[in-house]
Amino acid sequence: MILYDMIDSGNCYKPRLLMAKLGIPFTRIEVSSRSGETRKADYVAKNPNAMVPLLELDDGRRIAESNAILLYLAEGTRFLPADRYERALAYQWLFFEQYSHEPYIAVRKALLTFPERAEDATPERLAQTLERGNKALGVMNKHLEQHAFFAGSTCSVADIALYAYTHTAEKGGFQLDAYPAVVEWLKRVEADKGHVPIEWQP
Ligand SMILES: N[C@@H](CCC(=O)N[C@@H](CS)C(=O)NCC(=O)O)C(=O)O
Secondary structure, three states: OEEEEOOOOHHHHHHHHHHHHHOOOOEEEEOOOOOOHHHOHHHHHHOOOOOOOEEEOOOOOEEEOHHHHHHHHHOOOOOOOOOHHHHHHHHHHHHHHHHHHHHHHHHHHHHHHOHHHHHHOOHHHHHHHHHHHHHHHHHHHHHHOOOOOOOOOOOOHHHHHHHHHHOOHHHHOOOHHHOHHHHHHHHHHHHOOOOOOOOOOO
16 A cells, blocks of 8 residues: 655654554655645645545555544454444544644644744634644543543544644643643553554654
8 A cells, every 4th residue: 555645744644653553564655745745736636635644555546534544444453443332432533633623733733833834823823723722632631531542441543543633732832731631641542552653654
């Protein structure tokens, strides 16, 4: 398989981390949104939504959207709960990640750390992303005060998706000390078998 990937993207880290944990061999092709490669015609022909990550299967079919790729890769493994209710919880947290977490926690880090995003970093945008990102961290902390992981009793796709941008949230100006259950959960995800850091490449 081929992963069209951007090494410092949390969305791309999700499938890279899961493939590392599952021991799935793959070829990584760097397509950086920061240098405009995701918007070039040959890439847009592969993913009309002009984003990474994108997984190309051995037969040439492709899957976009990081969390859809996670679900494809996790089928039949310990990362996708077999129990119907727990599997629904995994979906719940994957949708939460895309709607209530990533647009604030990932985006605020990009606004603060990517020079090309500096002009978008208005005081209003920074205040909005801070408030909504903290709300998401609060929701996670409340869940994790009662549970070791997000869907069932072991690490699942939901944990991998939420780990990707939570572990670097402080670079976006979020104070993780205020969320002790989140800090403990980050350590549990890192202790799960086969963990690799965001810089990892096959
Ligand atoms: N919902 C998508 C979001 C992916 C996304 O935001 N990718 C960024 C890199 S992290 C990208 O490719 N942006 C292209 C651009 O800004 O032109 C997913 O989860 O895969």
